[in-house]
Amino acid sequence: MAAKTALEKKIKAMTAKAKRASYEMALLKTSVKNAALRKVAKAISADTAYLIRENSKDLRAAKKAKYADSLVDRLLLDEKRIRGMVRCLQDTVKITDPVGEVIRAFRRPNGLLIKKVRAPIGVIGIIYESRPNVTSDCIGLCLKSGNAVILKGGKEAYYSNRAIFRLVRDALKDSGVPEEAIQQVDSTDRDAVHILLKQDADVDLIVPRGGEGLIRFVAENSSIPVVKHYKGVCHTYVSDKADLKQAQNICFNAKVQRPGVCNAMETLLVHEKIAARFLPAMAKDFTHAGVELRGDAKTRQILKNGVKRATDDDWFAEYLDLILAVRVVKDTAEAIDHINTYGSKHSDAIVTRDKREAQAFLTAVDSSSVYVNASTRFTDGYEFGFGAEVGISTDKLHARGPMALEELTTYKYEIHGDGQIRL
Amino acid sequence: MAAKTALEKKIKAMTAKAKRASYEMALLKTSVKNAALRKVAKAISADTAYLIRENSKDLRAAKKAKYADSLVDRLLLDEKRIRGMVRCLQDTVKITDPVGEVIRAFRRPNGLLIKKVRAPIGVIGIIYESRPNVTSDCIGLCLKSGNAVILKGGKEAYYSNRAIFRLVRDALKDSGVPEEAIQQVDSTDRDAVHILLKQDADVDLIVPRGGEGLIRFVAENSSIPVVKHYKGVCHTYVSDKADLKQAQNICFNAKVQRPGVCNAMETLLVHEKIAARFLPAMAKDFTHAGVELRGDAKTRQILKNGVKRATDDDWFAEYLDLILAVRVVKDTAEAIDHINTYGSKHSDAIVTRDKREAQAFLTAVDSSSVYVNASTRFTDGYEFGFGAEVGISTDKLHARGPMALEELTTYKYEIHGDGQIRL
Numbered sequence: 001m002a003a004k005t006a007l008e009k010k011i012k013a014m015t016a017k018a019k020r021a022s023y024e025m026a027l028l029k030t031s032v033k034n035a036a037l038r039k040v041a042k043a044i045s046a047d048t049a050y051l052i053r054e055n056s057k058d059l060r061a062a063k064k065a066k067y068a069d070s071l072v073d074r075l076l077l078d079e080k081r082i083r084g085m086v087r088c089l090q091d092t093v094k095i096t097d098p099v100g101e102v103i104r105a106f107r108r109p110n111g112l113l114i115k116k117v118r119a120p121i122g123v124i125g126i127i128y129e130s131r132p133n134v135t136s137d138c139i140g141l142c143l144k145s146g147n148a149v150i151l152k153g154g155k156e157a158y159y160s161n162r163a164i165f166r167l168v169r170d171a172l173k174d175s176g177v178p179e180e181a182i183q184q185v186d187s188t189d190r191d192a193v194h195i196l197l198k199q200d201a202d203v204d205l206i207v208p209r210g211g212e213g214l215i216r217f218v219a220e221n222s223s224i225p226v227v228k229h230y231k232g233v234c235h236t237y238v239s240d241k242a243d244l245k246q247a248q249n250i251c252f253n254a255k256v257q258r259p260g261v262c263n264a265m266e267t268l269l270v271h272e273k274i275a276a277r278f279l280p281a282m283a284k285d286f287t288h289a290g291v292e293l294r295g296d297a298k299t300r301q302i303l304k305n306g307v308k309r310a311t312d313d314d315w316f317a318e319y320l321d322l323i324l325a326v327r328v329v330k331d332t333a334e335a336i337d338h339i340n341t342y343g344s345k346h347s348d349a350i351v352t353r354d355k356r357e358a359q360a361f362l363t364a365v366d367s368s369s370v371y372v373n374a375s376t377r378f379t380d381g382y383e384f385g386f387g388a389e390v391g392i393s394t395d396k397l398h399a400r401g402p403m404a405l406e407e408l409t410t411y412k413y414e415i416h417g418d419g420q421i422r423l
Numbered sequence: 424m425a426a427k428t429a430l431e432k433k434i435k436a437m438t439a440k441a442k443r444a445s446y447e448m449a450l451l452k453t454s455v456k457n458a459a460l461r462k463v464a465k466a467i468s469a470d471t472a473y474l475i476r477e478n479s480k481d482l483r484a485a486k487k488a489k490y491a492d493s494l495v496d497r498l499l500l501d502e503k504r505i506r507g508m509v510r511c512l513q514d515t516v517k518i519t520d521p522v523g524e525v526i527r528a529f530r531r532p533n534g535l536l537i538k539k540v541r542a543p544i545g546v547i548g549i550i551y552e553s554r555p556n557v558t559s560d561c562i563g564l565c566l567k568s569g570n571a572v573i574l575k576g577g578k579e580a581y582y583s584n585r586a587i588f589r590l591v592r593d594a595l596k597d598s599g600v601p602e603e604a605i606q607q608v609d610s611t612d613r614d615a616v617h618i619l620l621k622q623d624a625d626v627d628l629i630v631p632r633g634g635e636g637l638i639r640f641v642a643e644n645s646s647i648p649v650v651k652h653y654k655g656v657c658h659t660y661v662s663d664k665a666d667l668k669q670a671q672n673i674c675f676n677a678k679v680q681r682p683g684v685c686n687a688m689e690t691l692l693v694h695e696k697i698a699a700r701f702l703p704a705m706a707k708d709f710t711h712a713g714v715e716l717r718g719d720a721k722t723r724q725i726l727k728n729g730v731k732r733a734t735d736d737d738w739f740a741e742y743l744d745l746i747l748a749v750r751v752v753k754d755t756a757e758a759i760d761h762i763n764t765y766g767s768k769h770s771d772a773i774v775t776r777d778k779r780e781a782q783a784f785l786t787a788v789d790s791s792s793v794y795v796n797a798s799t800r801f802t803d804g805y806e807f808g809f810g811a812e813v814g815i816s817t818d819k820l821h822a823r824g825p826m827a828l829e830e831l832t833t834y835k836y837e838i839h840g841d842g843q844i845r846l
Contacts, residue, residue, distance in 0.1 A: 023763060023787065023789070026786065026787070026789075027786060027787065100786075106808065108806070108807070108808055112797060112801060114807060117785075119786075119789075121819050121820070122789070122819060204819050204820070205819075205820060225648070225818070225820045227820070243842075246841075246842040249842060249844060250842065250844060252844075253844035253845060254844075257844070257845055258845075340446065358839075362540075362837045363449065363450060363523075363542075364446065364449070364450065366446070366449075366542075366545070366835075367835065368835060368836065369835070369836040369838060370835060370836070370838065371838045371840060372837075372838070372839050372840060373839070373840045373841055373842055373843075374535060374838060374839075374840025374841075374842070374843040374844070375843060375844045375845050377844070378535060378838065378843070378845060379836075383531070383845070384531070384537060384836075385529065385531055395648070396544050396545060396627050396628075396833040397544070397627070397628060397648045397650070397820065397821040397833065398820040398821040400833055400834055400836075401835075401836050410819040410820065410823055411823055412789075412790065412791060412792070412793060412823060412824075413791065413792040413793070413802075413807075413823075413824050414785045414793055414795075415792060415793065415794045415795070415797060415801065416781075416795050416796070416797075417794060417795060417797025418796055419666075419669040419672060419673065419796055419797070420796075420797040420798065420801070421672060421673060421675075421676035421677075421797070421798045421800070422676055422680055422681075422798050422801060422806070
């Protein structure tokens, strides 16, 4: 109990300092922020040996604990991945500073000039698992957008995150960025997260990154607004007006290129008119790549042997694996209805050559990112040209889709008068 | 217990129908929505006698229950106020439909065309007290922005809200607006609010309007995102570079013109260099208008008799009354610091002739609406030219300041490809 109180005091002190620092951050010039980012990038590329050494401690522990290969892979920092971290910081330098942008300006009949101006949010808490690059990506994005950040990484990446954080701290000495604008919760105690989530007086936004369990824990325990995505149940709908060759290519990519990520396809919807022509060739590709298919009655009728029956659970499932649910629909309306009922508002695609049908699908599908004739795999900050991302949102408030610099800002109204009073 | 279950079933059925209706609302043409708004405006102006009759039942009950005069006044519907409701609906017709607006469009090196497009949020829940005009204002704004709305008004305005709702319902028959897009919780049971706040599967946003007690209840019990303001602790800072005559005028208006509202001034900050010149004349005006002053040591030294000592509680207070806290500060930085420490992020003003000082204040004060040389009383949807408002937000996420059509939208990314896959 005494230990808990000490932890609580420590975290409260951190967040209060972050709040103070956030007011300074809001006033920093773009040139100062860019110079700071360049220093951080330089420090990281100059000390890859140190990062790899510290990372190996995490890897050893993970292997000893017999973590899954995929988790160990996510933990790994090698030369190539560190170059990726550095490039991401360098890209963030190039992206326009959103702070101070006049989103709109208008004059009222009484002469008041009202400007809607972009401003930093304040203090951002990032709670994440395993991948150490999140540490530098999020520091870069929060710094450039003028926010203070508090990082709480997973215990499995403890040494890696600590090492990155130390390099950043040292690099930012005398950079003009207040030291307390970037802080790390240096504790593997889950209570630390719980305490952090209650600091609504100081922290303005929490972004959780990781598995659904972590995200539900954060959403249920936070008194601070949370922007998040629970899962990515992404669909591709192949219309009867599709170029079937193109559809085959897109569907294969969306499922197979990297099945373990949130923007991979989990359910394939096929118009009944072309199902008998499309599905056999498509299924052959999938089977070749080791994809297990689970289909509705019509799919199973067409594909015959080897296709399991899909249940309602399959339509809701985020497999993150080489498994695919397949359903034959009678028209585009039924496809849209399926997606809005079972989907997770992440990324969904239509393949069609009909522009009117494409636009109807784009408008009616209630998801963050809706595609025409492309793979759902493109939903991420880097692919959208945002440099990196602090996360992807399937929420509808504040931010939707990849969250980067602009999504780390709010706005304020600046109102210029010459003595106006209300009559 | 049986009754509670029945209520729960009823509200769940309402929200599920609202969700369905919201998909239709998202597809409605602007012309259909405008025609519907005109019908509603016409129906209300044609039946003022009915509204006044129903309203009188609420007024009688309020008087019988010995409610405060200010509450009875908020409840009142007379010819003039009904004309205001009608004008607000007519204004909403004129304001540009935000749905479908392309906020930004950009092409990626791989040829993908990404459009960031404005879309309705979905289902909005409005939980409010006393003022019956909120019913028609919110219906108008939600309709125009393509959202479904569920209204839960206060029991003190039960008959008035029911009457407005009935007129709206009848007016919208055969208008193309789905009937279930506009619903009212026809229950005075507080459990109804509690149940509504848990329907996060169907309701996308809750906007509470009313006293701090209601808003805290909503924020603490909602599993749906809430955008809100608790209170308005608004400041005016009179710089040593102010036109003192103008400052006197602005401060008087901000405090006295309508003291019971959230954008009225609660604390006056005065630069020490001009305090001895400014405060005596200002205090005379205030005393004349019946304003009680509570000052820090320097203020009391200047004003001598009759000024109570301000405590820390006064700096945090939203009086909503003819009371004003007054503090002398040594410079603009101290004024900004005071506002960011004790304020409520609502509306704050500086009076100064120095443009550089004005801009520093605008940038550093962390509030939704920051004024130069004008009264804080202008923070509302009508005064900003938004037609009306569903509420004012002092939150920093999603929306800040007056919330109207644009704030009732989210966005989605529409991505147009010609077969792009991820490599």
